[in-house]
Amino acid sequence: MGLGSIAGPALAAPEGLRPNDFEDITNYNNYYEFGTGKEDPARYAHNLTVAPWSVEINGMVDRPGTYGLEDILKGKTIEERIYRLRCVEAWSMVIPWNGFELRALLDQVGVQSGAKYVAFETALRPDEMRGVSRRVLDWPYREGLRLDEAMHPLTILATGVYGRDLPNQNGAPLRLVVPWKYGFKSIKSIVRITLQEEQPYTSWKDANHREYGFYSNVNPEVSHPRWSQASERVIGGGLRSRRDTDMFNGYGEEVASLYSGMDLSQNY
Amino acid sequence: MSSVLALPKPVQRRLADPVNRVLRRVPAWPLYILGALPPAWLYWAALNDRLGVDPVREMEHQLGLWGLWLIIATLVVTPLRQITGISLLKYRRALGLLTFFYILCHLAVWAYYDVQTWSRVWADIVKRPYITIGMAGLLLMLPLALTSNTASIRKLGKSWRKLHKLVYAVAILGALHFVILVKGFQIEPLLYMAAILILLALRLPWATRR
Numbered sequence A: 001m002g003l004g005s006i007a008g009p010a011l012a013a014p015e016g017l018r019p020n021d022f023e024d025i026t027n028y029n030n031y032y033e034f035g036t037g038k039e040d041p042a043r044y045a046h047n048l049t050v051a052p053w054s055v056e057i058n059g060m061v062d063r064p065g066t067y068g069l070e071d072i073l074k075g076k077t078i079e080e081r082i083y084r085l086r087c088v089e090a091w092s093m094v095i096p097w098n099g100f101e102l103r104a105l106l107d108q109v110g111v112q113s114g115a116k117y118v119a120f121e122t123a124l125r126p127d128e129m130r131g132v133s134r135r136v137l138d139w140p141y142r143e144g145l146r147l148d149e150a151m152h153p154l155t156i157l158a159t160g161v162y163g164r165d166l167p168n169q170n171g172a173p174l175r176l177v178v179p180w181k182y183g184f185k186s187i188k189s190i191v192r193i194t195l196q197e198e199q200p201y202t203s204w205k206d207a208n209h210r211e212y213g214f215y216s217n218v219n220p221e222v223s224h225p226r227w228s229q230a231s232e233r234v235i236g237g238g239l240r241s242r243r244d245t246d247m248f249n250g251y252g253e254e255v256a257s258l259y260s261g262m263d264l265s266q267n268y
Numbered sequence B: 001m002s003s004v005l006a007l008p009k010p011v012q013r014r015l016a017d018p019v020n021r022v023l024r025r026v027p028a029w030p031l032y033i034l035g036a037l038p039p040a041w042l043y044w045a046a047l048n049d050r051l052g053v054d055p056v057r058e059m060e061h062q063l064g065l066w067g068l069w070l071i072i073a074t075l076v077v078t079p080l081r082q083i084t085g086i087s088l089l090k091y092r093r094a095l096g097l098l099t100f101f102y103i104l105c106h107l108a109v110w111a112y113y114d115v116q117t118w119s120r121v122w123a124d125i126v127k128r129p130y131i132t133i134g135m136a137g138l139l140l141m142l143p144l145a146l147t148s149n150t151a152s153i154r155k156l157g158k159s160w161r162k163l164h165k166l167v168y169a170v171a172i173l174g175a176l177h178f179v180i181l182v183k184g185f186q187i188e189p190l191l192y193m194a195a196i197l198i199l200l201a202l203r204l205p206w207a208t209r210r
Helices: A022-027 A040-047 A069-073 A102-109 A147-151 A203-207 A252-259 B009-024 B029-047 B055-084 B089-115 B118-127 B129-146 B150-156 B158-163 B166-181 B188-201
Strands: A054-059 A065-068 A079-087 A091-101 A117-122 A142-146 A156-161 A175-177 A190-196 A231-234 A242-244
Touching (some): A022 A091, A065 A069, A091 A102, A102 A147, A102 A156, A117 A147, A142 A147, A147 A252, B009 B055, B029 B055, B029 B089, B055 B089, B055 B166, B055 B188, B089 B118, B118 B129, B129 B166, B150 B158, B166 B188
Parallel strands (some): A091 A231
Antiparallel strands (some): A079 A091, A091 A156, A117 A142, A117 A190, A156 A175, A231 A242
16 A cells, blocks of 8 residues: 555644654554554454455445445545544654545445434454453444544545555554544544434444534543543653643634534534 | 461471571661662663653652552461461561652652642542552551551550551552553453452451460
């Protein structure tokens, strides 16, 4: 999977982000299917078979079906997008993703009118994922977006990082990246995409709705009940590196309009 | 007092006597030096980029876990003696003081390297239940640490023993701090809590006989 054209500055906002090392990005992951430790995914995710891979796309679409990864990538422009990833645990890093806009795939399968949400599901393979033997969450991991969020040009499906194939611990072979939301929204190793009218089940919200909302937009003013979201530890920045968290993780200019009129302290 | 789980006296004697004989020759003071090494190593490793991607979190986590292990070790002393006859009593003060030291380091790393601003440290202590609980545990350890010396034991007499029962509350608060800070349903902190509750249950009247 080669590196395609580089995204223009408008879509790399906020600009001037310096990416973390490949080492940081691939050794500090939350992927609970492989264990809850930050190093567990790097240690155990190699067990996941990522080729061949297919994604079932169903629900309110014109062309439902099981799409092989090759069909999904066909005709897509793989771009580099340097995004800050802000974890709900109040740390962040900067990642140079390679991927394509989710809307290109949604256009390919034809979203029917009436569809309002997109639901995503991660692979569930007990033989390859040692973490799922513990019910940390109600597996399989599921996430979702409102259709307008999914169609937003900042929302991508990533297939690589640093111009290399996506490492398994980062959600190979295909993962979502939604840079203005907390990292857990950016679901990994996607096997199902469903277009639907109702707001989908989402793993963290449905495990604990007081702590995790459906929207989960990065918002320094709305604390997680157990910790503040006002600032974040900068991974790879050495000891005592901390920055103030930006509203929408710095992507407010592009996405704030999606939420105009909504009370974001209610719709957290 | 002995435990309902106590081994028969002859077994205790055969098991414990040789161990106790060896222990009689092992002083407690090296524990203070050995105990100071891991935090010093952690700090050195953090400064020299050897603690992985997120050194601050690693320091915090390791110090907290060590603190839990140490308080568990402190709580093991009495039931171990009651059940097997092996006496680690003379090491208990060192274990308790090391617990305090580790948790103090844990707080310092959190405040200075993680949160960094005093206003935020204070806000977290007041607003975040798991931090409030952790802080309460540390504060309860303060009088215990201050009276962990022979002079205080003499001076306080019976009330010293009463005062030092606070360690039970400290242990529960410490485990609770861990249980409620993790995301999702995780087993590890529950195991620490279970270990502590079992060690406390062994001290209840039903478990001991005079």
